[in-house]
Amino acid sequence: MTEIVTVTGPELVTYADELAALLVETVEEGASVGFLAPLARDDAAEWWRRRAASVETGGHQVWIAREDGRPAGTIGLARESLPNARHRAEVTKLMVRPSARGRGVGRALLGAVERSAPGQGLSLLVLDTETGSPAEALYRSAGWTECGSVPSYAMDPGGVLKATTFYYKMIGPLADRASQ
Template sequence: MTEIVPVSGPELVTYADELAALLVETVENGSSVGFLAPLDRGTAAEWWRARAASVEAGRLQAWIARDGERIAGTIGLVRAPLPNARHRAEVTKLMVRPSARGRGLGRELLAAAERTAADDGVTLLVLDTESGSPAERLYRAAGWTECGSVPDYAAGPDGVLKPTTFYYKSVGRVADAPLG
């Protein structure tokens, strides 16, 4: 059984090596998550450790999906930092181990982030993904709306520039009162 749990900053540090293995495997499998192949596991672990301060400060929320003793997936939610954007957040680093794909884990991770965002008063979520990637099917099936594509936006793990598609989803209740 897979369990999805939020992680604190110190827990993120504790799980950094396991999350690094997931990140390296994801990049090696061709997923565009911001890194080029080959990705060194030590570099990946340090990247995760560096996120701990943002988690503790409340700028980033992170979840892991545990499948027995192993981390099978993760997702992040980055809060918009500006006063006029407190109603929105960005979904980041949705990753599922290739061996765990096709069982709904990505959708469960996405739903956990969406629920938490709505519970925290966030009403708009945004994300981006490589155009034409399998992730697009997931986002569309989960009710996300495509809002555009930018050519040559980011390099895939192979270093080749590829287009990126942006999505949004309204969650929670849109407040009638101004942000304050």
């Protein structure tokens, strides 16, 4: 059974080594999540530890999907601090362990973020993903709207420039008004 939990900054530090293994495995499998291969596990763990301060101050949130006590996936939400943008946030680093893919872990993580958004005063979520990646099917089937692509936006783990597609989803009352 998959359990989705939100983690605090100190908990993120505690999970850093396990999340580093997830990040390294994800990058090795070719997912474009901002890192180039080979990614050293120590570097990945340090990246997670550095996120803890922002999680503690509310700039970021992190959810972990646990299966049998072990992280099977993770997702983040980066809050905007500018006064005219506090209604929106960016979904970041949706990663699912390759052995856990195809079982709804990614959808459960995405759903957790979407359900938490209205209670935080968020009405618009945005994200980006490598054009043509398997993640695009998930986002489309979860009701996200494609709003464009940028060629050569980011490198894949092998260092090859790839296009990136951007998506958005209106949440809560804003979504209700938009559908009328």
